[in-house]
Amino acid sequence: MAERLGFLRPDPTLIATAISEIARNIVVHAGRGEIVLEAVQERDRDGLRVVATDAGPGISDVPAALRDDYSARDGLGLGLPGARRLMDDFRLESDTATGTTVTMTKWRYRDELALARARRRHRD
Amino acid sequence: MAVAILKQADYLIASIQSDLSDTEVEELRDELTELVGVHRIRGIVIDVAALDVIDSFVTRALCAIVLSVRLRGAHTVIVGISPDVAIAMVQFRLNLEPLRVALDLDEATALLDGLTRGDHGDGR
Numbered sequence: 001m002a003e004r005l006g007f008l009r010p011d012p013t014l015i016a017t018a019i020s021e022i023a024r025n026i027v028v029h030a031g032r033g034e035i036v037l038e039a040v041q042e043r044d045r046d047g048l049r050v051v052a053t054d055a056g057p058g059i060s061d062v063p064a065a066l067r068d069d070y071s072a073r074d075g076l077g078l079g080l081p082g083a084r085r086l087m088d089d090f091r092l093e094s095d096t097a098t099g100t101t102v103t104m105t106k107w108r109y110r111d112e113l114a115l116a117r118a119r120r121r122h123r124d
Numbered sequence: 125m126a127v128a129i130l131k132q133a134d135y136l137i138a139s140i141q142s143d144l145s146d147t148e149v150e151e152l153r154d155e156l157t158e159l160v161g162v163h164r165i166r167g168i169v170i171d172v173a174a175l176d177v178i179d180s181f182v183t184r185a186l187c188a189i190v191l192s193v194r195l196r197g198a199h200t201v202i203v204g205i206s207p208d209v210a211i212a213m214v215q216f217r218l219n220l221e222p223l224r225v226a227l228d229l230d231e232a233t234a235l236l237d238g239l240t241r242g243d244h245g246d247g248r
Binding site for chain 2: 003010012013014016017020021024079081082084085086
């Protein structure tokens, strides 16, 4: 999907790795959840947005979970700071009553895409 | 099968063919640790070229294999990390310290030759 939206390497792998990490968090901490991918557009850029939700136990201390030294349960880090480093926008909402939602987006600026297209045309 | 394991002199070449489930990861760790003793293996090469994504789970699993195999007297070298995956792992800031890597099988066996030559029975 990232490639279809015009993302160039290594962005598709970065996005896939972030999704893999968040998906694992959901399975480990909540058992089940939902991940929705959507193409988004702004005036000068296109993006791939990932919305991952679960109705699990929630994260009681969100700022701590986003720190690199955080680890929950059996010593496994939540991987959230790592996923955040791979994406451009990252938002985490969580409470112990309703669960957790991670919204993260990777952006591709359109003029860079046009530049890449021009490079490909020139090569052919 | 998810992993093909070949014996080459006193080395093992383990080629991961597809994404591994948690159970398959544990089985791989158990099998490699076992085989070291059965065949007096001095070194193992793990080829991860088939993995499009290496996240914190896979990295931790590889580290566990490296360490438990090391406790049985053998060294491990990882090969097949693609450029995009390498970039993602670095950007994620995974702890890659226990992993020894090489670009391909030839470099891996050369590296193992050097390491096992230095192993004068003192296990270090």
